[in-house]
Amino acid sequence: MYTAQEFEQAANIVYETLQPTLQHNWPLLGGELGCEVWVKHENHTPTGAFKVRGGLVHMRMRKQRGESNGVITASTGNHGQSIPFAAAREGVPAVIVVPVNNSREKNAAMRALGAELVETGHDFDAARIEMGRLAQERNLDIVPSFHRELVMGVSTYAHELFAAAGELDTVYVPIGMGSGCCGVIAARDMLGLKTEIVGVVAERANAYALSCKAGKPVETNAVTTFAEGMAVRVPHPEAFEYIAAGVSRIVEISDEAIAEAMRLLFHATHNIAEGAGAGALAALAKERDTMSGRRVGVILTGGNIDTDRYGLVLGGGTPRTV
Numbered sequence: 479m480y481t482a483q484e485f486e487q488a489a490n491i492v493y494e495t496l497q498p499t500l501q502h503n504w505p506l507l508g509g510e511l512g513c514e515v516w517v518k519h520e521n522h523t524p525t526g527a528f529k530v531r532g533g534l535v536h537m538r539m540r541k542q543r544g545e546s547n548g549v550i551t552a553s554t555g556n557h558g559q560s561i562p563f564a565a566a567r568e569g570v571p572a573v574i575v576v577p578v579n580n581s582r583e584k585n586a587a588m589r590a591l592g593a594e595l596v597e598t599g600h601d602f603d604a605a606r607i608e609m610g611r612l613a614q615e616r617n618l619d620i621v622p623s624f625h626r627e628l629v630m631g632v633s634t635y636a637h638e639l640f641a642a643a644g645e646l647d648t649v650y651v652p653i654g655m656g657s658g659c660c661g662v663i664a665a666r667d668m669l670g671l672k673t674e675i676v677g678v679v680a681e682r683a684n685a686y687a688l689s690c691k692a693g694k695p696v697e698t699n700a701v702t703t704f705a706e707g708m709a710v711r712v713p714h715p716e717a718f719e720y721i722a723a724g725v726s727r728i729v730e731i732s733d734e735a736i737a738e739a740m741r742l743l744f745h746a747t748h749n750i751a752e753g754a755g756a757g758a759l760a761a762l763a764k765e766r767d768t769m770s771g772r773r774v775g776v777i778l779t780g781g782n783i784d785t786d787r788y789g790l791v792l793g794g795g796t797p798r799t800v
Contacts (some may be wrong), residue, residue, distance in 0.1 A: 479626065479629055479630070479633075479660060479661075479663075479664035479667075479720065480626065480629070480630045480664060480668075482620065482668065484630060485633065485637075485668065488535045488630035488631050488633070488634065489532070489637070491534055491535050491538045491539075491631070492531050492534055492535060492631055492634045492647075493634075493768050494534075494798060495524075495534055495567070495640075496504055496524065496530070496531065496534070496556065498634075498638045499518065499519050499520055499522045499523060499590050499635065499638065500519045500522060501504060501516055501517065501518045501519065501638065501639045501642045501643055501775075502516065502517055502519070502747075503515065503569055504517055504746055504747050505517050506745075506746035506747070507685075507747065507759075508513040508747045510742065510746065511762060511766050511769070511774075512766055512769070512770045512771070513766070513769045513770060513771060513772045513773070513774050514772070514773045514774065515759075515762070515764075515774055515775075515776060516639065516642075516643045516646065516773070516775045517743075517747065517749075517758075517759075517775075518635060518636075518638075518639045518774055518775060518776070518777045518778060519749065519774070519778055520635055520755075520777065520778055520779050520780060521749060521750065521751060521778050521779075521780055521781030522754060524563065524589070525556065525559040525560055525563055525591075525764060525782075526556075526559075526587075526780055526781050526782045527556035527559065527560070527690075527707075527752075527755075527779060527780030527782055528556075528632050528635055528658055528688070528777070528779050528780065529556040529557045529559070529560035529562040529565070529628075529632065529657075529780075530559065530563055531560075531628070531631040531632045531633075531635060532557075532560060532562075532625075532627070532628030532629065532631035532657055533557070533560030533561050533563060533564035533565075533628070533631070533633045533733070534564045534567070534631055535628070535630050535631030535800075536564070536621065536625060536628050537549075537561070537564035537565050537568045537570065537626040538564070538568060539627050540568070540570075540619075541570070542567075545619060546568070546569070546570055547570075547617070547618065547619045547620060548571040548572070548573065548616075548617075548618045548619070549561065549565060549570055549571075549572050549573070549619045549620070549621045550572070550573040550574075550575065550609055550612060550616070550618040550619070550620055550621070551572070551573075551574060551575070551609065551620065551621040551622070551623065552574075552575045552576070552582055552602060552605045552606035552608075552609040553574055553575070553576060553588075553602070553623065553724070554576060554577065554581070554584070554602050554622065554706040554707065554709065555576070555580065555581055555585070555587070555588065555706065555707075555782055556582030556584075556641070556707060556779075556780050556782060557623055557655075558574040558576060558584070558585055558593065559584070559586045559588055559591055559782075560591035561574065561593070561621055561761065562588060562591040562592050564576065565592075566591065566592050569595070571592075572592070572593045573593065573594045573595075573596060573612070573616070573618060574588050574593045574594070574595050574596070574758050575596045575599075575605045575606070575608055575612065576588075576595060576596070576597055576598075576605055577597070577600060577601050577602060577604065577605045577611040578597050578598060578599065578600065579600070579799075580597065581706065581708070581782070581783070581784050583782070583783075583784045583785065584782055585597070589661075591717075596608070596612065597645075597672060598722035599639070600710070601700075601701060601709065601711065602701075602706070602709055602710060603711045603712050603786050606623070607644075617620070622731070623654075623655040623657075623714070623745075624655045624656055624660075624714040624716065624717045625657075628657045629660045629661050629664060632657050632658055633660075633661035633662070633664050634661075635661070635666050635746050636649075636661050636662040636664075636665035636666070636776070637665045637669070639671070639683070639775055639777075640665060640666070640669055640671065643773070643775060644773075645671045645672065645673055646673050646773045646774060646775045647673065647674070647769075647772040647773050647774060648673065648674045648675075648676060648726075648759045648769060648772060648773075648774050648775070649662055649666075649673055649674075649675055649676070649774070649775040649776070649777070650676045650678055650729070650757075650758035650759070650762050650774070650775070650776045650777065651675065651676070651677060651678065651685050651758055651777045651779075652677075652678045652679070652705075652707065652708055652754045652755075652757035652777065652779055653677045653678060653679050653708065653710075653721065653728070653755075654707050654708050654709075654710055654754060655710055655717060656686070656712055656713070656714055656717030656718070656720070656721055657717070658727065658777065658779055659675070659677050659717075659721050659724075660717055660720045660721060660724070662675055662777070663675050663720060663721070663724035663725070666724075667724070672774065673775075674725075674726040675724060675725045675726065676725060676726055676727055676728070676729055676761060676765075677721055677725045677727070677728040678708075678728070678729050678731060678735040678757045678758055678760070678761040678776050679688075679708055679727070679728055679730055679731075679757075680701075680703035680705050680708045680730070680731060680732075680733065680736065680753075680757070681683055681703075681730045681731060681733070682701055682702040682703040682730050682733060682799075683698070683701035683702075683705070683708050683709045683710060683711070683728050684730050684780045685697060685698045685701075685710055685711055685712065685713045685727060686699065686710075686713050686718065686721060686753075687728045687730050689713050689718050689722070690718075690721070690722050690725075693722075694713075694718075695713040695714075695715050695718045696713070697711055697712045697713070698711045699707065699711070700773060702704050702799050703733055703736075703753065703799060704750070704753050704787070704796070704797035704798065704799045705733070705753025705754045705756075705757060706738050706754070707752060707754025707755070707757075707779060707780060708753070708754045708757060729761040729764060729765065731757060731760040731761050731764060733753075733796050733797075734796050735754050735760040735763065735764060736753050736757055736760050737753075737756075737791045737795070737796040737797070738760065738763070739751070739753075739756035739757070739763060739790075740755075740756040740758040740788075740791050741743055741792060741794075742756075742759065742763070742790060742793065743756055743759060745780065749778065749781065749789075750781040750783065751778050751780075751781055751783075751790065752779075752780050752782050752783040753782055753783065753797075754779055754780060755778045755779045755780045756778070757779075758776035758777050758778070758779075759776045759778075762774055762776055770781050791795055
């Protein structure tokens with residue numbers, strides 16, 4: 479995915495702005511799940527999610543290439559925060575296209591970072607199609623949700639995890655468009671580790687699981703999970719190839735299991751996780767018998783969830799999306 483020299487360049491860009499995030503072995507989680515559990519706390523970045531790392535690298539490299547036109551991208555929120563966060567540092571205006579039913583609080587955060595927000599389409603992939611039309615109409619440069627430079631940036635969190643925790647037996651990582659999972663695979667391979675990587679998808683947004691079974695990208699007709707960070711209908715071909723070659727398996731988890739993992743993370747660590755952010759822990763809980771006695775990493779990819787929805791989860795409920 480990248481060379482050692484390219485990674486060093488990306489890491490230098492990231493650490494101009496960010497401090498490394500915490501990875502911690504939580505005893506209460508270990509006691510609950512019967513293994514040594516290392517949580518990578520990407521909910522502690524300036525935007526509350528791992529995506530900011532990739533945004534910083536991509537926007538800097540665009541500027542270095544002289545690509546200083548305004549940019550546009552589609553997002554449900556975390557990528558959509560990373561791009562204006564980074565674009566503002568490079569003096570580039572950013573437009574974010576989000577679905578009409580998107581998180582109110584994520585929308586507010588994107589606007590607060592200086593983004594122009596366009597709300598359209600019933601889900602992420604519909605918003606992505608409209609983004610393409612607006613890019614042509616307004617002469618804006620498209621920032622895709624998956625790009626090699628984004629992977630180079632987000633991969634820094636995996637290097638931090640392995641540097642602190644060593645060669646873990648297994649790392650669970652949720653899959654949206656795929657940059658986070660690809661970043662963990664790339665770090666594992668660059669460091670020459672034998673750690674198995676397990677991708678995680680929601681049962682109601684399982685395009686990557688279906689694709690791996692079919693051996694080719696497979697689209698789904700709809701996604702109905704409340705974990706919007708994993709709510710992707712159309713896999714990215716390059717991400718699919720890299721994930722299919724690099725993961726040991728993909729685990730599908732229910733929305734109820736995601737909500738339970740969010741509650742467990744709060745009770746055991748007092749950390750807030752959005753739906754996708756708890757996906758990795760939910761998958762570990764599903765496979766707890768297999769993982770017994772092992773050293774396991776889970777990526778808490780973000781903590782950006784609307785207050786009322788999180789209150790529902792802490793009260794024992796599961797948000798519904800139709």
